[in-house]
Each structure stands twice: as C-alpha cells, then as structure tokens.
Amino acid sequence: MPQPVLSLFQCSLTLLGETNVGGSRWNPAVLFLLCFGFLPSVATCPPYCLCASDIISCCGSNLSTLPSDLPSYATRLDLSHNALTALRVDWISQPFDRLATLVLSKNSISRIEVNTFNVTLHLLHLDLSSNQLTVLNSSIFTGLRELKELLLFGNRIVQINPGAFSDLHSLQKLYLSTNRLTAFPLGLYEEPGGPRNLTFLDLSSNKLSKVPVQSLLLITRHGGIYLQENPLVCDCALLALLEYWMWKQYRPLVDFRTEYPCREGAGTGLNCTQQGVSDMSLEAQTYQVEPGRWLRVPCPGLNLPVQEGVVVFWITPQIALNSSVSNPSGHLIVLPNGTLEIQGALMEDSGTYGCVVARGRHFDPSEPLEVSVVVGNLSTTSTSELAHSGGEHFNTAFTTLASCVVSIILVMLYLYLTPCRCRDNRGGSRGCGGRAITLCSDPREVESGQRRSNGKRVAFLEPQAEDSSIDGPKTPAVNLDHVNPEGILKNGSRTVEQNFTDAAHMA
Incomplete structure (x- = not known):
C-alpha cells in the first residue's frame, strides 16, 4: 500500500478509537491533527528561562524588557532579580489567563501604569517587593479582583493616593513594611x-508618628495590624490602645511588645490617669434597657472625675466613639466624664461594649474592661441567644433521637405486625415470601413447656428468588419443624444450615 494511502488509513483508524503506536496509547484527536497537519505550534521556552510544566522562571537574567515569546500557559512566572524599571500596559504581549503567581521582586521598578495588570486578571499572588516604588497612584491594580496577597515591602513608598487599592476586593494580606510611609493608609478600610476582607496588614519599619487610635480599635477586631519599629509619639491615646491590646492579648502586639513605645516599665513619664483595680462584680457588667429608653453606662474601673485632657474611647458593636468629639447625628454619645449614653435604645444596640482609656499599668485578663448591653427583656433576650447559639446542636441531637425512635418503632412493627400466617400440617400459605421465617409454636409445645416465649420468633435470611410462575408451587427454604429458635439467636446461621436438607418435608 502506498505510504500516503497507508497514512490516511492509519488516521482513519484512530478516529474510531485509541491506537497503540510503539507501545504507547495515542489520543485519537491528537493523531488526527498530526495526520492532517492541523496541530497548532506549541510555544517554546526562551533560552534564558527555565520552564518546568506550567512554571516559568526567568530570574537572574538581567532582563530590562520582557521577552515576547513567553508561553502563556504558565500559572507561575518568576521575573525576580532582573533590571526591569517600569511596568507598562504592553509589558506582556499576550494575556496570561492561567497565571496565578507573578514574582517581580528584586528589580528596579519605579513606575506602574494604569491597566498594567489587565492581562493577568486571575492573579492570586503578586510580589513587587524590593523595588523602587515611591508613589502608589490610583487604579494601578485595576482588574486584580481575585488577588489575595500583595507584597510591597522593601520599596521607597512615601505616599498612597486615594483609590490605589481599588478593585482589590479579595485582598487578604498586604505587606507594606520597610517603606517610608508617614501616614496610616486608612483608605484601605x-x-x-x-479590600473587603483584609485580615493582615504589615506596616512595620516605616515612619509613622501617629495612628488613628479610634479607627484601629474597630478595625483590629477583625484582623491583625503590625506597627512595630515605627517612631510613634507616645501619648495617652496610644497608651490606652496598647494597654487594651495587651488586655485582649492582641497577637501583633504580644509578639513584638519590646518594639513599641509606651511599653510596660519603659518609664514614659506621661501624666495619664492612674486607676486602681476595678471591684465591679460580674452582675454589674450587664445593663438592660427597654427599646426607645435612655441608658448611661459608666466606664468600668474609671474613677471620677476624669483628669483633664484624658480621652475615653468606647467600642460599640457598630462604631467606635471618644469623649473629645461629639456625635450629634447619632444616638450614642460619650460624655466628658467617660460615661456612654445611649439615647433611644434600638434592638441592634445589644452587644458587648469596651471602654478604653489610659490607666498607666498592665491589666489582669480577669479585670472587667467590657460590659454587656441588652435592649429588651433580659430573660427573653438571654433565652433567644441561648436558643440561637445552641440551635444547631439541639437540632442535630433531636434529629438523631427521633431517627432512633422511628427505627425502633419500624423494627417492632416489622417483628410483631408482619402479616405472616403460620403453616399447619395440612399445608397453608407461605406468608412472608422467604425474606423472614416466622417460627410459630404448636399448642402442644406450649403444653409440654417447649415454647419459651409468648409470640413469634424471626430469623432473617437473604432474599430468595421466587418461581417465575405465580400459580406454581413454591418450595420453602427451611424445615421449620426442627429449627431450634435459641440456636438461631446464639449460633447465627449454622443451626439453620443444618436443616436445609429437610426442606422437602415442609409442604
């Protein structure tokens, strides 16, 4: 057979199934494309890069521009330790739809254009650390809605413009340490x-002198913020924040407590309020108010009058307040003496309230710095909260108990209400269809004392195929006249098997 015809014949065969070629199994579609010359060309790895499966590494190649022949199937692209200076819109010639990790650290990048990352929309990890970025302009990370981790440490960032982190809805971890920031990037929140779920922010080793204490009290309830090794000005507000964090055992502070100002035993010399140990009982930590009524909650452990210039912060379930700034539009107010006033209580005001004020000492974890506020009936609220918190466990236990009860009832119904008819010597109906054998006692056995229970005994057997003829005779499986019920219960099927040979006497 001529070679072209033979090749065409082999290609036709592969369309019908897989073909063994040289001991290997080839996919029919691949062989078809090979035969007719339709197989697309596969991108080759650049000579100065290392390609392993879907990982491409071009690090340490002294690249000032990116090669245009990078395979676009990569899920990880490492371009670190090169000489890149800017990231422009056309820095990559084709979209990288599968790229999840992009490493650009240890370059000289000082500028990133808007829409630069529109060709890498599915990035999860972006490393821009150890570059020369000084300003983060607005919308430079546009399109990275799936990004979860952003590394920017080791740059020269002095300013973050509004909207710089827009579109980063999924961002969870942001590393900004070892930069030159002088203002806390509150716009992040x-x-x-x-970002909507930012749980980790590293601002250590910057040039921060002040931080928004009131905002941090609310933000740090849901995530960790690292501020060590910053030249923070130690005032009463910062001291109150650090004392409260230590009382809460806030991990970013506990792990680096010696790298913060106002640390315990540092001799700050601040003229802040010195308070004794609170003697407030546990019962006094709960306050109840009816909806629409007013309530005043004193700060736990704060002796009156409050020293002039001392700011008292309150952390409520929704917002954070302080005594130095009034909130005329809201119904929660912190009075100058540190007392929290709730005007026209609402049901959503129920929750835990924390009072934060500089006391100049380390707190014992057992000391009460927080109180509970209940809007509505205390007993009703407690019962509803208990039912809500334990509802899932109660439902599970109740379902399990109900299932057990139903199972027991069904078994009892099956055992004692199954419409099986006993067979007499004249030949009766077979009854249960072979799936269960009802052992009915003869009245004479009752008189002779051989019957040992007051009803039926059931031995469960494997279902047996019945004769296809409905009117034809059916052969019983077990000789019921010689079965010892106690033997069935004690020895399983061994007693039953010994009587299989007498099945002919059942009829």
Whole structure:
C-alpha cells in the first residue's frame, strides 16, 4: 500500500478509537491533527528561562524588557532579580489567563501604569517587593479582583493616593513594611471598592508618628495590624490602645511588645490617669434597657472625675466613639466624664461594649474592661441567644433521637405486625415470601413447656428468588419443624444450615 494511502488509513483508524503506536496509547484527536497537519505550534521556552510544566522562571537574567515569546500557559512566572524599571500596559504581549503567581521582586521598578495588570486578571499572588516604588497612584491594580496577597515591602513608598487599592476586593494580606510611609493608609478600610476582607496588614519599619487610635480599635477586631519599629509619639491615646491590646492579648502586639513605645516599665513619664483595680462584680457588667429608653453606662474601673485632657474611647458593636468629639447625628454619645449614653435604645444596640482609656499599668485578663448591653427583656433576650447559639446542636441531637425512635418503632412493627400466617400440617400459605421465617409454636409445645416465649420468633435470611410462575408451587427454604429458635439467636446461621436438607418435608 502506498505510504500516503497507508497514512490516511492509519488516521482513519484512530478516529474510531485509541491506537497503540510503539507501545504507547495515542489520543485519537491528537493523531488526527498530526495526520492532517492541523496541530497548532506549541510555544517554546526562551533560552534564558527555565520552564518546568506550567512554571516559568526567568530570574537572574538581567532582563530590562520582557521577552515576547513567553508561553502563556504558565500559572507561575518568576521575573525576580532582573533590571526591569517600569511596568507598562504592553509589558506582556499576550494575556496570561492561567497565571496565578507573578514574582517581580528584586528589580528596579519605579513606575506602574494604569491597566498594567489587565492581562493577568486571575492573579492570586503578586510580589513587587524590593523595588523602587515611591508613589502608589490610583487604579494601578485595576482588574486584580481575585488577588489575595500583595507584597510591597522593601520599596521607597512615601505616599498612597486615594483609590490605589481599588478593585482589590479579595485582598487578604498586604505587606507594606520597610517603606517610608508617614501616614496610616486608612483608605484601605474606608474607601469604596477597596479590600473587603483584609485580615493582615504589615506596616512595620516605616515612619509613622501617629495612628488613628479610634479607627484601629474597630478595625483590629477583625484582623491583625503590625506597627512595630515605627517612631510613634507616645501619648495617652496610644497608651490606652496598647494597654487594651495587651488586655485582649492582641497577637501583633504580644509578639513584638519590646518594639513599641509606651511599653510596660519603659518609664514614659506621661501624666495619664492612674486607676486602681476595678471591684465591679460580674452582675454589674450587664445593663438592660427597654427599646426607645435612655441608658448611661459608666466606664468600668474609671474613677471620677476624669483628669483633664484624658480621652475615653468606647467600642460599640457598630462604631467606635471618644469623649473629645461629639456625635450629634447619632444616638450614642460619650460624655466628658467617660460615661456612654445611649439615647433611644434600638434592638441592634445589644452587644458587648469596651471602654478604653489610659490607666498607666498592665491589666489582669480577669479585670472587667467590657460590659454587656441588652435592649429588651433580659430573660427573653438571654433565652433567644441561648436558643440561637445552641440551635444547631439541639437540632442535630433531636434529629438523631427521633431517627432512633422511628427505627425502633419500624423494627417492632416489622417483628410483631408482619402479616405472616403460620403453616399447619395440612399445608397453608407461605406468608412472608422467604425474606423472614416466622417460627410459630404448636399448642402442644406450649403444653409440654417447649415454647419459651409468648409470640413469634424471626430469623432473617437473604432474599430468595421466587418461581417465575405465580400459580406454581413454591418450595420453602427451611424445615421449620426442627429449627431450634435459641440456636438461631446464639449460633447465627449454622443451626439453620443444618436443616436445609429437610426442606422437602415442609409442604
């Protein structure tokens, strides 16, 4: 057979199934494309890069621009330790739809254009550490809605413009340490379109002198913020924050307590309020108020009058307040003496309230710095909270108990209410269809004392195929006249098997 015809014949065969070629199994579609010359060309790895499966590494190649022949199937691209200076919109010639990790650390990148990362929309990890970035402009990370981790430490960042982190809805971890920031990037949490679930922020080793204490009290309830090795000005507000964090055993502070100002035993010399140990009982930590009524909650352990200039912070379930700034539009107010006033209580005001004020000492974890506020009937609220917290466990236990009861009832119904008819010597109906054998006692056995229970005894057997003829005779499986019920219960099927040979006497 001529070679072209033979090749065409082999290609036709592969369309019908897989073909063994040289001991290997080839996919029919691949062989078809090979035969007719339709197989697309596969991108080759650049000579100065290392390609292993879907990982491409071009690190340490002194690249000032990216090669245009990078395979776009990569899920990890390492371009670290090169000479890149800028990231432009066309820095990659084709989209990298599968790219999840992009490493650009240890370059000289000082500028990133808007929409630069539109070709890598599915990035999860972006490393821009150890570069020369000085300003983060607005929308430079546009398109990275799936990004979870962003590394920017080791740059020269002095300014973060509003909207710089817009579109980073999924961002969870942000590393900004070892930069030159002088202002806390509060826009990360307050600007619309920014991160919604940021749980880790590293701002250590910057040039921060002040931090928004009131905002941090609320933000740090849901995530960790590292501020060590910053030249923070130690005032009463910062001291109150650090004392409260230590009382809460806040991990970013506990792990680096010696690298913060106002640390315990440092001799700060601040003229802040010195308070004794609170003697407030556990019962006094709960306050109850009816909806629409007013309530005043004193700060736990704060002796009156409050020293002039001392700011008292309150952390409520929704917001954080302080005694130095009034909130005329709200119904929660902190009075100058540190007392929290709730005007026209609402049901959503129920929850835990924390009072934060500089006391100049380390707190024992057992000391009460928080109180509970209940809006509505105390007993009703407690019962509803208990039912809500334990509802899932109660439902599970109740379902399990109900299932057990139903199972027991069904078994009892099956044992004692199954419409099986006993067979007499004249030949009766077979009854249960072979799936269960009802052992009915003869009245004479009762008189002779051989019957040892007051009803039926059931031995469960494997289902047996019945004769296809409905009217034809059915052969019983077991000789019921010689079965010892106690033997069935004690020895399983061995007693039953010994009587299989007498099945002919059942009829």
